[in-house]
Amino acid sequence: MKINIATPAGLIIACTTVLHAQEVYIDSLDGNGQLTVSIPSNSHYSVEWTSSLTRTPQWHRNWAELINIPGTNMTVEIPMFYRVYCYTNGLIINPTLNQTYTYNLTNAYGEFWKDEITLQGLIYLPSLTNTYTLYTGILSWTNDQPAGSGEPQAVGFIRITGQEMYMADPFNQVEFPWWKSVEPGTTWTNSSYEITTMEGYEDISVPAGEFTGCYRFHRRRIGTTGSDTGIRQWVKPGFMHVKEVGYSDYVNPPDAAPIVKELQSWQKR
Known part of the structure; x- marks a missing residue:
């Protein structure tokens, strides 16, 4: 080309x-x-x-x-x-600016809602001396707000450096390694109270299609044990986050867990 x-x-x-x-x-x-x-x-x-x-x-x-x-x-x-x-490849994720990723969510009560994540543009954060991708998340539902859905709107800042994705916290002037392209079994601290483990590779089927060789990450609070704790996330290398499961210690109210989030579609705005 x-x-x-x-x-x-x-x-x-x-x-x-x-x-x-x-x-x-x-x-x-x-x-x-x-x-x-x-x-x-x-x-x-x-x-x-x-x-x-x-x-x-x-x-x-x-x-x-x-x-x-x-x-x-x-x-x-x-x-x-x-x-x-x-x-063309090699990035842990490769989100496209001005593109919206739509996710379906459901909780243990059988309630459904959507999360639309849009990559809005680039922003330079002087406190962190780096340029980040600004994204927004907007939740929507039909009737009453579903249990465990959380805040209806969110804003975040990410930075991708090939094999790693960082999440920025400009208020506290820090950034954390969120996802890494590492060997299975590797664990790292991604904040002052959380750790993440790359558990392995898995093929995932979601409404958006079949995604092979996804990284499976387990993010949980430091000191927490057990498989059904924290949040488990599946990321298709070179593409995007395709699935997530939130367990009771990360869901409010806990009875609404597990909350399952799956990619439905993606498109330019």
């Missing part, structure tokens, strides 16, 4: 080899500020910038860090080099 990309005049274009040997080829420099590149099919690409080409340069994906900066007589980092960064 060939794409024409415009670039600022007078700047050098850097090309990168991406995850799992997915390469971006520069076919031609078409003119001042524009080049043609070949990108693997069914992939996403980003144009990134850095201020200098060191052994390990820091590449940026947006301009948020350069806007409305207070200060006097400063040394300012500015874009000098650009690259086209592309991936």
Whole structure:
């Protein structure tokens, strides 16, 4: 797939080899500020910038860090080099901006509702010095609010770095590793009170279809024992979270557990 990309005049274009040997080829420099590149099919690409080409340069994906900066007589980092960064796989999840993922939920009482998670855009959080994907979650139901459904609206911030997904808490200025592409049996702390274990791989059938080789994660409070505790989540690598089961110690009221959440569909807004 060939794409024409415009670039600022007078700047050098850097090309990168991406995850799992997915390469971006520069076919031609078409003119001042524009080049043609070949990108693997069914992939996403980003144009990134850095201020200098060191052994390990820091590449940026947006301009948020350069806007409305207070200060006097400063040394300012500015874009000098650009690259086209592309991936087709290798990410633990690969959510698409402006896309909505719809989930069906049910509790032990047989009540049903939906959760629509939408990837709204990118946001730079100065307190964490990183750029995150902003998502919203909106619950909906037909009659009375189902038991255990929780708050009807939610907002969150995630950051994906290939093999890991981080969840940000800008109020406390911290981020936690939420999901990891690791060997089965690996356990890590994902907050001050929770741990997560990658339990293994499993094929999952949900209303949206069949998903093979899903990671099965078990998130629970530190010190908790037993299989039916916390939350169990299934994630299709390179795609998205496809299923979740919440147990009684994570559900209010506990009698509404288990709460089962399954992917129904996904589409552009």
